[in-house]
Amino acid sequence: MHVWKSAVAATALAAAATGGYAQEKITLSDLSWNGAQAIGHVLSAIIEGEMGGDAEIVSGMNQAAVIMAGMDKGDGSIDIYTDLWMPNQQALWDEYIDGNQTVATNQPYQGTSNIYVPSYMADKVSSIEDLKNPEIAAMFDTDGNGKGEYWAGDVTWASTKRWQIKFKSYGLDGLWEPNIVSADTFKAGLEAAYTAGKPQLFYYWTPEAIHVKYDLTALDEPERFDGCEDVNLDAEDWLEVSEFECVIAANEIFVAYSKSLENRNPAVAAMLSNVQFTGDEINGWIVEMFENKRDPREVAEEWIADNKEIVTAWIDG
Incomplete structure (x- = not known):
């Protein structure tokens, strides 16, 4: 040495x-x-x-x-x-x-990581608790299968697993399902939806120019507490064995x-x-x-x- x-x-x-x-x-x-x-x-x-x-x-x-x-x-x-x-x-x-x-x-x-809606939706959806309302979830159901959709991220990202764990831990997986596509595909869909004033729910982060291009609102989540984040992304049954019941700490x-x-x-x-x-x-x-x-x-x-x-x-x- x-x-x-x-x-x-x-x-x-x-x-x-x-x-x-x-x-x-x-x-x-x-x-x-x-x-x-x-x-x-x-x-x-x-x-x-x-x-x-x-x-x-x-x-x-x-x-x-x-x-x-x-x-x-x-x-x-x-x-x-x-x-x-x-x-x-x-x-x-x-x-x-x-x-x-x-x-x-x-x-x-x-950096920060949150779940967002366009601000024109903020009078209807402003917190994780709002997502537990079946009527709210129905507004985000684009394929008619009875579940609202949210963009969790790209299939290759660790954060994509984390958001699925969070939705399960918040008791939302019965009403919501993840849309897992590339960032480019998501951003094209967001632009079209935003222009038309349609509902969108999605993970995003700072810094990123999306916050300059669009008026977005981060949903309120529970504050962090001891034991609120217990995640094992490498486990074969990662979704079942992991819990995440609070806001993500600053990255x-x-x-x-x-x-x-x-x-x-x-x-x-x-x-x-x-x-x-x-x-x-x-x-x-x-x-x-x-x-x-x-x-x-x-x-x-x-x-x-x-x-x-x-x-x-x-x-x-």
Whole structure:
């Protein structure tokens, strides 16, 4: 261990002496939500622009377990998980960050997770208790099977299981059923429904540009109490053995990266350890990149140019 650390230090000193950075290519995840993609564009712009390196957002690299296993191997197949939501990925954190200690993180930013309706529905639906009314559920039944529908998330997301557990724990699964589709499919349906003033019930999070585009209301949920969240997403019968009867605590959201970078590209590893985002910054990127349809690289480079002192501090430590 001491020999390896000494080698890392020597590499970093050599890079500093020559005014350059280690140039091994850096690979970033391609997660499916806008915040993660925006972070990927900003980090790759820093690596390629400010640091003179080579970076690639790996198309289709969007499965959490695959990303973490790749970073654990440290072979460069994937180096950076751009937006690790906790405690959604607790099992992977336990295995690779606390257990194998092959993956490191920066300091997190804060996010929230709630269940929403368009605000034009808020006079009828404002709390979880309202969802226990069969007449309310019937308003959200689009296929005539007697159950209202809510978007729980993408099939690949841990949060999708959590919302199903929450609806069961709240005693809502007799009246409601999850609609599990991709974020893009959901957002297309929401836009059509919102334009027509139709009911929609769905999970969403902050930061995200959807809150700029639409007027949304989060439903009131019970406050947190000891034992209100007892979840085992890895169990074969995860829905039956888990309980979740309270609002989700504020999420901590990290950039995670392979510790192998400390040897393979110590300058980038150091930069990633220093990165500190805010939700407002990320929301601004999302709006420009995905709502205003600007070129993501242009948005990233513009933000970097406007925040040189921050980025330089990340790079130089």
